Amino acid sequence: MKPDAPSPRTQIRRKPQRGHYDFATIAAIVDAAQICQIAFNEGGSVHCLPTACWRVGNHLYIHGASNSRLTRTLSGSDCSVCIAHLDGLVLARSAFHHSMNFRSVVIYGRFIAVDDPEEKKTVLAAFVEHISPGRSALVRPASTAEVAGTAVLRLSLDEAAAKIRNWGVDDDAEDLDIPVWAGVVPLQVVAGTAIPEAGCAEMAKPAHRFPQTAEYESAP
Structure with a gap:
């Protein structure tokens, strides 16, 4: 049995059978x-x-300049965050039934600033790992001044809903x-051939998280 929506505003009303509220x-x-x-x-x-965004535990993180808008x-402040992945074009025999396969999440809540410098360093290193696994151990860590000039915000995933379509034609x-x-x-999404900077052509190419594929199921 699927868990219930965590709040009224996360309740999926349009095609609720596509809704998912479990953390995994x-x-x-x-x-x-x-x-x-x-x-x-x-x-007003x-x-x-x-x-850019990444996850650590039960929080979504973003970053930017400390003085950025x-x-x-x-x-x-109250906000909503949307993430969406397009996984396929569903081509039907009728124009009306054409669709798209997708995975999406909407999160509601308030971002909270991460002020502790050591915590900021830890989650920023996790961001580098999210972009390129194994890279944080190879590059120069952020300096004290760089950490101080970077704002890091986190948003709880407690109030979130996923919506997925991953089947064929209806x-x-x-x-x-x-x-x-x-x-x-x-x-x-597929990564292209890495283009090295001068002096880096003979070095090992960076790791990445692509391609990202989705599995297809029968219609519910």
């Missing part, structure tokens, strides 16, 4: 992301800005004999 599903979708979209209110205007506005029975191809065209 939410964490997996967050971990597959490099970028999130943050919606927030500033001075609603904004939505993209920024985004980090100053978000600290302690054509109507009367359309099944239409002589046109129907099925799923899988999509994935």
Whole structure:
């Protein structure tokens, strides 16, 4: 049995059978992301800005310059965060039933500033590991001045919901004999060939987390 939504605003009402509220599903979708979209209110205007993100434990983290508009506005303010992965084009026999396979998460809450310098160093190292596993042990760590000039914010994943579509075509029975191809065209993010800086051509290429593929299931 699926767990209930953690709050009324996370309750998925449109196609609720696609909703997931368990931590493992939410964490997996967050971990597959490099970028999130943050919606927030500033001075009576609603904004939505993209920024890099990563997860440590039960929190989503972002970072930026200490004096940046985004980090100053978000600290302690209500916001929502969206992460989405496009996994496939679902091509049906009718135009109406074309769809897309996807994994998405929406998180509600308030970002809290991470002020302790040692904690900031730890989560920033985790960010480097998220981008390129094993790299934090190879590069120069952030200096005291660099840590001081970087704002790190965390957002609890306690109020989050995932929505997933990962199956094939839902054509109507009367359309099944239409002589046109129907099925799923899988999509994935794939890293290209690494381009070295001068003097780095003979060095080992960095690790990365791509491709990120999704499994397909039968329709619910």
